[in-house]
Amino acid sequence: MAPPSAVPFTAVVLLLVATAAASAQLRPKYYSQTCPDAERIVREVMRKAMIREPRSVASVMRFQFHDCFVNGCDGSLLLDDTPTMLGEKLALSNINSLRSFEVVDEIKDALERACPGVVSCADIVIMAARDAVALTGGPDWEVKLGRKDSLTASQEDSSNIMPSPRSNATFLINLFAKFNLSARDMVALSGSHSIGQARCFSIMFRLYNQSGTGKPDPAMDPEYRLKLDKLCPLGGDENVTGDLDATPRVFDNQYFKDLVAGRGFLNSDQTLYTMAETRDYVRAFSKDQIEFFKAFVEGMIKMGDLLSGRPGEIRKNCRVVNSWPVDILLES
Template identity: 50%
Template sequence: MSLSMSFIMFLSLFAFAPLCFSHKNNGGYLYPQFYDHSCPKAQEIVKSVVAKAVAKETRMAASLLRLHFHDCFVKGCDGSILLDSSATIISEKRSNPNKNSIRGFKLIDEIKSALEKECPGTVSCADIIAIAARDSTVLTGGPSWEVPLGRRDSRSASLSGSNNDIPAPNSTFQIILTKFKLQGLNIVDLVALSGSHTIGNSRCTSFRQRLYNQSGNGQPDYSVDQSYATQLRTRCPRSGGDQNLFFLDSVSPTMFDNFYFKNLLVNKGLLNSDEVLFTKSKKSMELVNEYAQNNELFFKQFAKSMVKMGSISPLTRSRGEIRKSCRRVNSH
């Protein structure tokens, strides 16, 4: 009898294993098996839709990654970035970091629609963003990781948070590091996650000041390789062309690899926020060198830091809701 009871207790513990080994943050639990019973095809559906979109337009992979960053840095990973403006909400899409640049909303709508057909009212928009970011990384040659799941969706947005909490491309190293630390992320996370700039594009308006001596000291910005700067000026003039796009990694712009870090070693980082990683901090400089030399090390840390970032202040259990449409809160 005691042997039978022991076996039953073992089975009970095993059944609740996901909860025991989950990531706890702000009183909530996230774990990769969250939808195994309620929507077993959830991750397969997300991957399928994302794969088709990335095959059609490689840039979409970077856009989905960025969507995840910009969501998590404002009130936590709660899908607030997806909300449109309404009578009670001012959308984060209108903020300076997001206006005219953040994208992928229609694709998230497409994924949500497919999931609502498969298992209505089950998978949150916040989790969709997190899974799509992982799949985007893998589809472009980057590392994979198990995405902790169970986030619920916010019923509000924060325009001020979006304007103030997301690091800007022209921020100083200390400001960027401070904004990461406010989210519970450290300098290792900062450098590793900056490696996402190995794919995607940036607009002329985000780095123009580096090309035209707008610092006002009468000297060129020698932190940019001058032949590289000359090349950039052809499509990024002193005025106009604000929305012209440039690869963040000029060597392998559609492949997720460590060329981003190799570029920094030869002064070919596009943004000021890239360049400062190799010029303003001994620790970040050491990390840039390590990742430039060891792609496997970069991949391992990137995956670890993505899980950490994706677990910032999630809404779980009775907090938040599962939106029927990612663009608006449910009517109650």
């Protein structure tokens, strides 16, 4: 994973400038006239997906993070590769990690049947992320909508920007600050790991070679480390998944309680408590779930306001642009 300085400064400045201008077009109930059932349809498909596979809603929620941080919330994450473009699905932080793209496809199909050519894939990501939280016991909130879908994607930008499971709090604070998100925002948004799972691949170094010592991370609770040793043995299948907190199907503040107890699954999680810059936020959220929920919603809305200002469209299929080829569209 590239260091924070590798995030192109000019690109981030342009993103923030475009966000300031373009986010004014975003508003609640954007589809109230053109597709009044849009939000109900999204939630119903998400509900069915959760019944079919509980882990899927957590996976879909992560799409907002991986989409919005890379050139704004524009659905670029969803685009498949083309002969002229490498999509973001195989970027370093996404390959073998992001999943459940088929749920977005199902949502898009349902919306296209109800209101053809009206609801953008970028807005689907925002609605579905909110619904993933609400359906698993977390807060519900009114989302701002009205985004257009990107005409292209950038695997390189995604690889350079998205953080690694090895990241520490300082890295994350610096990264989020580039998008006008505070340390409090960052810690609250890390609470997205209240639901879902991650692969053993992401924690092998913590268990067996933290910081090149040949030893486990000393911040880990010993009993928890033994549990992870059994789940992720050295030389074992690194695609096995473990719970990100003790209540992986319920969106609550257990994630922060686990961090205080030394039971964070990912290094990028546990470091939020071991580092002084963020420890007080973790403690506060571990004691007050309402405060966590409030901060999480604020962070999600702020992240959702990130827009590139680039030309866009309403894609008929979230995996491909409506016209071909992409490079000709961008030049026109």
